[in-house]
Amino acid sequence: MSCPGCEVGQGGVTLKVPEEDVEGVLRSLASARAVRWSGASTVSMPPDVFVARATYWQAFFDTSSWRVGLTGPDGADAPDRPFDAFVEELPSVWIDELLARRGIQMAMQPIVDLTKGSVVACEMLVRATAPDGSFVSPHALFEAAREQSRLFALDRACRIEAIAAARRLPADWDVFVNFIPTAIYVPEHCLQSTFAAAERHAVHPSRLVFEVVETERVDDVAHLRAILAFYRAKGVRYALDDFGEGYSDENMLRAISPDVVKLDRQFVDHVDRDPAKRRVAEGLARVAQSLDIRLLAEGVERPEEATALLELGYTWQQGYLYARPSLEVPDGSIAWLPRA
CATH class of the missing domain: 3.30.70 (Alpha-Beta Plaits)
Structure with missing residues (x-):
């Protein structure tokens, strides 16, 4: 029965x-x-x-x-x-089991300021393991959480784990933490644990940059703006992830006025050779600079891409060209820098 x-x-x-x-x-x-x-x-x-x-x-x-x-x-x-x-x-579902045994960790990928030639931030990237020790991709993890109605629990756990890991980073590095807007129902409730974790681990809110992911799933922009207003009132900055091509993306950029906007990696890949991708990168740079929003290119893998993007104003960059994500604290070294 x-x-x-x-x-x-x-x-x-x-x-x-x-x-x-x-x-x-x-x-x-x-x-x-x-x-x-x-x-x-x-x-x-x-x-x-x-x-x-x-x-x-x-x-x-x-x-x-x-x-x-x-x-x-x-x-x-x-x-x-x-x-x-x-x-x-x-x-019970397997996401519950994963969270109960603390089966998530945070890998850290440096973000480089090419004008300074130094690491200025790290993005915290979730890594999960199944009970048999096998790797669970972030995409599979969050799709399962969505299907199992566990986005709230998983998103909260990832934010708390990211802040706990951030306590090991140099105090002058910013910390990029991903979040899913649809998993936050009432900001002053859902984000209590996030700011409690920041206080517990002595990670000052001014170092935090909360990164809006899955922007294409955001239908209620007013709800998103309420979340971001709560963040900003707490002294936290926020970033818009995976900016792409089209009118809707530019509307979102103007509607929420992030502190940082990331150029989607699909437009970074071979941007130095592809005129269509360069036009997207230029278009974003033009709008972002007019709104005083910092540009960040992610997924940079080739020096030619890095140089082309730097010329367009993407002084902050992230990708395998500089460092791969690691569960260990980055030592601050950078694998590639442009010639002086």
């Missing part, structure tokens, strides 16, 4: 909360799809929306009086049950 929690994927979920929690729950569901409120304190949602937020709700609300009901595929309602008991019976 299966438990009620095990059947959560087969229908819909109805959540009943006390009146004093309605506003907070409403905010946490603002970016979710197919959410329907009935009455003042009852909300129905798809199962994956519920599962994705269950851990968050338990962390920031007193859920002892909350109730959960299920609607089956045939439209019939099951009797509602206490929220905490229901969540406890939800089936």
Whole structure:
């Protein structure tokens, strides 16, 4: 016989909360799809929306009086049950196991300022291992978290691990930390643990550069701007990752005014030989410089690429040409620098 929690994927979920929690729950569901409120304190949602937020709700609300009901595929309602008991019976997934055994680490890749000839920052890059010790690619890791409704838990764990690793870096290096906007429901709640980790590990917020990844998945720009405003109020800078080609990207750049913008590696590859890629790089440089946004080229692998990009104003660069990501703290040496 299966438990009620095990059947959560087969229908819909109805959540009943006390009146004093309605506003907070409403905010946490603002970016979710197919959410329907009935009455003042009852909300129905798809199962994956519920599962994705269950851990968050338990962390920031007193859920002892909350109730959960299920609607089956045939439209019939099951009797509602206490929220905490229901969540406890939800089936475990391998992302849960990975986080429980602390199976993620942070590799560090230096970012170089070519005008100074020195390392000025490191990007923290997640590395994960399966129980058998095999490598799990970052793409596979986050796609699994998305499919298993665990983006909130994984994204939070990665941010905390990145800051913990950053304590080993030189104090004058910036620290680039990736985050997924759709995994942050209410900034002042979801980011508490991030800033607590920064305080615990003595990593000053002014060193942090939070990097918006998966920009193409951001439909709610207002929500993203609220997150970034919270970061900036805490003294943190932010970067826009993987800037590409097109009007929508330029709109995003103007809408959120990042401190740093990264040129997507696909436009870095052989930019010295490909006129179309050079036009994209030039276009980004022109807009970014007009908005006083720092340019950063990632994925630089050849001296010719580096030189061409430097001429366009990409003084900050990152890639195998300078150093590969490593679990060990970079020693600050740079494999290549332009001739004086």
